Amino acid sequence: MTAQTLDGAATLRTIKAELAQRVAALKEQGITPGLGTVLVGDDPGSQWYVGAKHKDCAEIGITSIRRDLPATATQAEVEAVIDELNADEGCTGFLVQQPTGLDEFALLSRVDPDKDVDGLHPTNLGKLVLGESGPLPCTPVGAIELLRRHGVQIAGAEVVVVGRGLTVGRPLGLLLTRRSENATVTLCHTGTVDLAAHVRHADIVVAAAGVPGIITADMVKPGAAVLDVGVSRVDGKVTGDVHPDVWDVAGWVSPNPKGVGPMTRAMLLSNIVEIAEKSARS
């Protein structure tokens, strides 16, 4: 038996086609959405991600505003760029690519929460906890959307999330336990004593630990859906948290690359379009 693919690359293409129509409708109302990015330093991975986001935008008619700063940029210099983008009317929303090596909490907090396309501003994470609407974090929402678009049932499912990071694991537990999703979530992490015992019960496993191959075939319930969110580089190649043998046991697997990564970009585009549509209504 081999698992079916949760195809993030194909789903990104579908979502882009849907969003292109909404962008065209906005343009008829005289609104052109604009995405800003702030990149600090010259990490090749970060440069690739930011480049991909702007390419996506160009394809669907979203304007790009790109601010690349040298690795020597100070906290104050990055904050000045954030202030500039907060004030820029052509910038619908923007993000500061992580990691910056600077005080990340201060940077996140300085972004106008209404322009926070990452959904990581303390106000927006607070809204998520409180059940209020607002921009949502792209990677965990992308993981949920990937399951939904492949018909994997979330309501009633036992979900094991491995990883408690700010951008994936922690918000994913909050998202999946909302009434609208109705999953039961166990949040595992490096302090979990017996990871295998938890994963074995899961209908859906989300591996976001950043430990190559941490999810092995013997841990997975036959037929389960396994999402590989971990990104490590082993010998220059992207390597996920899911061991390749898991494909023989699981019902669904999201590959890595071409799984949740492209979905993160899809949800970023979706957040931008939603902010622009909200401004069109007001």
Ligand SMILES: Nc1nc(=O)c2c([nH]1)NC[C@@H]1CN(c3ccc(C(=O)N[C@@H](CCC(=O)O)C(=O)O)cc3)C=[N+]21
């Ligand atoms: N403020 C901020 N917002 C982010 O959303 C953010 C960030 N910082 N820092 C880094 C992470 C990582 N991230 C990815 C985006 C796209 C892919 C992606 O599309 N990957 C492709 C190609 C992978 C490759 O070949 O390198 C794939 O999975 O198929 C992956 C990872 C966004 N992040």
